[in-house]
Amino acid sequence: MGKIIRMGEYFRRGFLEPSGDQPSLFDWIFSTDHKRIGLLYLYSISTFFAVGVTLGLLIRLELIAPGSTIVGPDTYNALFTLHGVVMIFLFIIPGIPAAFGNILLPLQIGARDVAFPRLNLFSWWLYIIGASMALSSLLGGGGPPDTGWTFYLPFAGETATNVSLAVFAVFILGFSSILTGLNFITTIHRMRAPGMTWTRLPLFIWSLYATAWVQVLATPILGITLLLILAERILGLGLFDAARGGDPLMYQHLFWIYSHPAVYIMVLPAMGVVSEIIPVFARRPIFGYKAIVASSIGIAAAGSLVWGHHMFVSGMSDTAILVFSLLTFIVAIPSAVKVFNWVATLYGGSIRLDAPMLFALSFVLLFSIGGLSGLVLGAAATDVHVHDTHFVVAHFHYVMFGGTGFAFFGALHYWFPKIFGCMYNNRRATWGWGIMIIGFNLLYFSMMLAGLRGMPRRYYDYLLQFSQLNRLATYGSWILAVGLMLMAANLLIALRRGQCVGANPWEAATLEWTVASPPPTENFAQLPQVSHGPYDFKKAGKP
Amino acid sequence: MNTSAQHHDAEGARLGMWLFLLSELLLFGGLFVLFAVYLQRYPDQFIAGGKQLSLAFGAGNTALLLTSSLTVALALEALRRNRYRLCQWLLGSTIGAALWFLVNKGLEWHAKFEHDLYPGSVTLRQAPPGHDTFFGLYYLTTGLHGLHVIIGGVILAWVLCLVRQGRITGTSPTILENSALYWHLVDVIWIFIFPLYYLLL
Numbered sequence: 001m002g003k004i005i006r007m008g009e010y011f012r013r014g015f016l017e018p019s020g021d022q023p024s025l026f027d028w029i030f031s032t033d034h035k036r037i038g039l040l041y042l043y044s045i046s047t048f049f050a051v052g053v054t055l056g057l058l059i060r061l062e063l064i065a066p067g068s069t070i071v072g073p074d075t076y077n078a079l080f081t082l083h084g085v086v087m088i089f090l091f092i093i094p095g096i097p098a099a100f101g102n103i104l105l106p107l108q109i110g111a112r113d114v115a116f117p118r119l120n121l122f123s124w125w126l127y128i129i130g131a132s133m134a135l136s137s138l139l140g141g142g143g144p145p146d147t148g149w150t151f152y153l154p155f156a157g158e159t160a161t162n163v164s165l166a167v168f169a170v171f172i173l174g175f176s177s178i179l180t181g182l183n184f185i186t187t188i189h190r191m192r193a194p195g196m197t198w199t200r201l202p203l204f205i206w207s208l209y210a211t212a213w214v215q216v217l218a219t220p221i222l223g224i225t226l227l228l229i230l231a232e233r234i235l236g237l238g239l240f241d242a243a244r245g246g247d248p249l250m251y252q253h254l255f256w257i258y259s260h261p262a263v264y265i266m267v268l269p270a271m272g273v274v275s276e277i278i279p280v281f282a283r284r285p286i287f288g289y290k291a292i293v294a295s296s297i298g299i300a301a302a303g304s305l306v307w308g309h310h311m312f313v314s315g316m317s318d319t320a321i322l323v324f325s326l327l328t329f330i331v332a333i334p335s336a337v338k339v340f341n342w343v344a345t346l347y348g349g350s351i352r353l354d355a356p357m358l359f360a361l362s363f364v365l366l367f368s369i370g371g372l373s374g375l376v377l378g379a380a381a382t383d384v385h386v387h388d389t390h391f392v393v394a395h396f397h398y399v400m401f402g403g404t405g406f407a408f409f410g411a412l413h414y415w416f417p418k419i420f421g422c423m424y425n426n427r428r429a430t431w432g433w434g435i436m437i438i439g440f441n442l443l444y445f446s447m448m449l450a451g452l453r454g455m456p457r458r459y460y461d462y463l464l465q466f467s468q469l470n471r472l473a474t475y476g477s478w479i480l481a482v483g484l485m486l487m488a489a490n491l492l493i494a495l496r497r498g499q500c501v502g503a504n505p506w507e508a509a510t511l512e513w514t515v516a517s518p519p520p521t522e523n524f525a526q527l528p529q530v531s532h533g534p535y536d537f538k539k540a541g542k543p
Numbered sequence: 544m545n546t547s548a549q550h551h552d553a554e555g556a557r558l559g560m561w562l563f564l565l566s567e568l569l570l571f572g573g574l575f576v577l578f579a580v581y582l583q584r585y586p587d588q589f590i591a592g593g594k595q596l597s598l599a600f601g602a603g604n605t606a607l608l609l610t611s612s613l614t615v616a617l618a619l620e621a622l623r624r625n626r627y628r629l630c631q632w633l634l635g636s637t638i639g640a641a642l643w644f645l646v647n648k649g650l651e652w653h654a655k656f657e658h659d660l661y662p663g664s665v666t667l668r669q670a671p672p673g674h675d676t677f678f679g680l681y682y683l684t685t686g687l688h689g690l691h692v693i694i695g696g697v698i699l700a701w702v703l704c705l706v707r708q709g710r711i712t713g714t715s716p717t718i719l720e721n722s723a724l725y726w727h728l729v730d731v732i733w734i735f736i737f738p739l740y741y742l743l744l
Binding site for chain 2: 115116119178181182183185186189190191216217219220221223224225227228231235236237238239244245246247250254
């Protein structure tokens with residue numbers, strides 16, 4: 001009798017059910033189940049996101065009025081450095097691939113796990129170790145790092161703050177990212193279910209595949225660059241010290257050879273999420289499946305050749321500026337292909353505006369604003385005017401937060417019923433989304449305008465003429481924070497009191513919706529035989 | 544539930560290893576790019592620096608690594624033919640060569656230190672720009688490579704234990720295969736370091 005109840009409980013709670021042979025915490029942090037590792041990532045990444053948001057709010061609060069408001073200049077430098085490090089390396093880069101990729105990759109290709117489950121667990125541990133080191137660089141020693149997240153030499157070689165610890169932390173985080181990438185590539189090559197041909201792969205998987213290649217090919221360059229910073233700090237080699245015959249520009253080249261492709265590690269999986277959500281909520285197969293696949297690969301390839309546009313005013317040769325400017329414009333082509341495909345999918349669809357769809361649509365809008373302002377920066381002539389102003393800051397927040405961040409929230413709302421087996425309140429989710437959209441645009445559009453008028457970035461103080469726009473931006477940050485808190489509260493309430501919704505609440509056609517919610521530990525009792533594409537809603541409805 | 548126990552995909556494991564080796568090559572790639580740029584900027588100083596390196600040590604270490612690559616390949620072949628004792632001997636000699644390489648490297652570095660050629664030394668501080676750049680890169684590159692020799696040696700020692708315990712056999716050679724691939728990578732990177740630093744004119 002007792003056993004039967006336990007069995008029922010097991011099926012209802014799926015992989016979330018404690019297995020019972022060891023303390024439940026160990027059950028999680030030593031689990032090699034890809035879904036549990038994905039959830040570990042989701043929880044830790046969300047926590048660090050909250051830390052990053054708090055730092056961001058403090059930066060905006062300091063800038064609400066000219067002069068010193070809440071912190072001194074040194075603390076301000078530390079604030080924006082840590083905000084950058086936390087948001088880039090702890091949230092946006094691992095965000096979608098490590099959390100949702102881990103949970104959904106095997107489910108979507110019809111596999112029981114990733115290719116290297118123990119390596120997968122190891123990379124989460126590396127992530128946690130790196131993250132703890134990055135955060136502990138805040139405390140003790142020479143004080144929090146004050147270099148900006150780019151660690152530009154020669155300053156990063158000389159400052160007495162805890163830069164070495166932060167740099168080593170990022171090195172470890174990079175290692176974790178490489179391991180996740182090679183795990184995903186191997187999984188996608190080797191573990192697809194019978195019938196899951198390359199042209200039947202869900203677009204989210206294609207985007208993870210392109211991302212994984214960028215992770216494997218670009219991150220090692222970051223690794224060596226960080227080791228060079230450490231060598232510079234510890235051994236004083238002077239490899240980038242102009243006074244000793246070194247070249248600081250070489251540092252910038254090496255740094256951006258990774259860090260620009262990293263932008264595509266951040267945004268490609270987000271595009272994959274949007275490509276999953278839009279067809280399901282427009283009830284139409286995605287328009288131009290192969291064009292979206294090709295554009296993902298195109299973005300990954302072209303995006304690896306444009307790092308120099310970060311250095312237009314650094315003293316690089318004019319020829320280099322011209323070439324990098326041209327290449328930068330080329331990235332706009334595959335990006336635009338995607339946007340047109342999403343819009344074409346919506347055309348004539350029967351659109352349902354549930355929370356995931358709202359986030360996906362706002363991704364298209366915000367990413368387009370971010371992308372178009374990127375062209376202003378990609379053209380050398382206009383870049384000289386707005387270089388290192390708040391225009392740049394607003395641009396990359398539109399792409400990174402408005403793009404990847406909103407896609408992350410979209411993924412969270414789309415797959416929430418699958419992962420936890422219960423549904424949140426859609427009305428509250430819509431309110432949260434609406435408040436965030438208003439706050440977001442007030443915040444970053446004001447910054448964009450301020451930047452166009454010459455408000456420099458990274459500055460602690462500013463001229464009186466920028467007061468109004470800065471005040472508006474700070475108000476926007478508060479509204480945005482309210483929206484975020486409403487969204488978080490709604491999801492947390494749903495975890496406790498959400499309604500059960502069954503295996504496929506959105507009537508989607510990808511494989512993860514064919515198993516119970518939450519999925520059982522083994523994913524599939526029997527590996528599925530795939531006979532149709534991921535957006536073939538008519539065939540998917542039939543058993 | 545550990546699914547890795549349920550299936551064993553040697554092909555997948557090899558693919559993962561090759562991807563990892565690719566990332567290792569790119570890690571060193573950054574240093575080679577720096578070498579290329581600074582060589583172009585300071586050709587004379589780099590040639591002068593190269594002449595101060597000990598060709599005997601460099602050539603000796605090259606021979607050692609090439610031989611160890613051979614022994615690790617032979618160890619794999621011995622394993623495939625179920626000749627476990629021979630396999631252990633060959634693995635042991637590979638590890639021996641790794642240790643010998645490190646001793647040589649240590650002696651070579653020691654000699655450089657004696658001649659006041661190390662990062663931040665007076666001689667290098669006073670040398671024209673480019674000279675200390677060469678030695679900076681030399682210590683970084685060979686140091687990072689030496690670290691890889693240590694890691695490779697530790698991995699091979701672990702593999703030796705596994706062979707001893709019968710956990711790697713002729714029918715499941717994947718771990719030895721992948722470790723041997725790693726050792727070949729360490730060798731291949733040295734094959735690039737040697738001519739660039741020691742044989743420059």
